[in-house]
Amino acid sequence: MARYTGPKTKISRIFGEPILGNGKWLGKNSNPPGQHGEKRKRKTLGEYALQLREKQKAKYTYGVLEKQFRKTYEEANRRKGVTGENLIKLLESRLDNTVFRLGLAPSRPAARQLVSHKHIEVNGEVVNIPSYLLKPGDVITLKESSKNRSSITSNVKGKNPKFTWLDFNESTFTGTFITYPEREMVPENIREQLIVELYNK
Structure with missing residues (x-):
């Protein structure tokens, strides 16, 4: 990896x-x-x-x-x-990023580790590919056996309310990727137009 x-x-x-x-x-x-x-x-x-x-x-x-x-x-x-x-x-629809945004992990590297260690399910199936691209309507949850591990659940903070393109149920550790976020919703300080200009050279 x-x-x-x-x-x-x-x-x-x-x-x-x-x-x-x-x-x-x-x-x-x-x-x-x-x-x-x-x-x-x-x-x-x-x-x-x-x-x-x-x-x-x-x-x-x-x-x-x-x-x-x-x-x-x-x-x-x-x-x-x-x-x-x-x-x-x-980039926002990557599985590891979404796990981080849902608050299931404290950072993107930690979310990546959760995914690669097979603790995350998408639509009821275990997915261990951090770069897996989610589609609107996909349901992300902790695997049932992982919900009983305090080392994992103790790090769950829950979703930030400003991430409106995601829904999260704290009692079941389940989130839904509702839609792709609009650019103004994403807080990262990235000037994506400069990246486009670089690749168009």
Whole structure:
């Protein structure tokens, strides 16, 4: 299973945002990584650098490596509508991301682990593929045997009310992917148009 296993705080410092979860160190040391921090770096980034930076931010945020991200973009480009918005919708419909959004796991990496360890069912069938793309109406739930494991249920926080494209029943640990979210509903600070421009070069 391909995934990023490098330093998380370093990545957050590169972008100045807690994109990999815990941002507690950003307040103490928010300078970019490296011996000289920002001192030896260009103050203004060029057009290509900005586009590449935005793509890297999206990849790290959703835990997707380059090859898979490219495939997701190509699928977004094939679909009707605005390519950038389609890209965000596809990333949001990933199973690991949805498990995280439902509050079944405290972070996307933790959600990915829940899925890959076969604790999650989709429409009554165990699915252990984190990149599995959900469709409107799909029902996501903890496997019955997993509901009795305190190590899993103790981390369940429940869905944030602002994620209106999802429904969640805390008593049964069951969620429903109601529809693809509109771009303004997704809180991630990603400028998807720059990603589109990068791939269209």
